[in-house]
Amino acid sequence: MFLEPWTDEYELKPGQTCDIVAEGDLSLPLEVEVDAERIVVHCFDSKSAFMRVLSINGESVQP
Known part of the structure; x- marks a missing residue:
């Protein structure tokens, strides 16, 4: 995933x-x-926006 x-x-x-x-x-x-190969989450045309993954399968993800 991207x-x-x-x-x-x-x-x-x-x-x-x-x-x-x-x-x-936003x-x-x-x-x-x-x-079939990937997932892409786009955040277009946003000022000072930030996107991050909090968890995968309930496990916290470190930034």
Whole structure:
């Protein structure tokens, strides 16, 4: 899974879940692209916005 435009990359195995938080001035809604190979979460046209993964499968993720 990728968080864009920061190109942060996280590995998700089949069946795993994750929690993502987006903060700041989000001018447009988040966009999620899903295909067989990857998941991409886009945060477009946002000033001072930040997005991060809080947990994967209930396990905290270190920033």
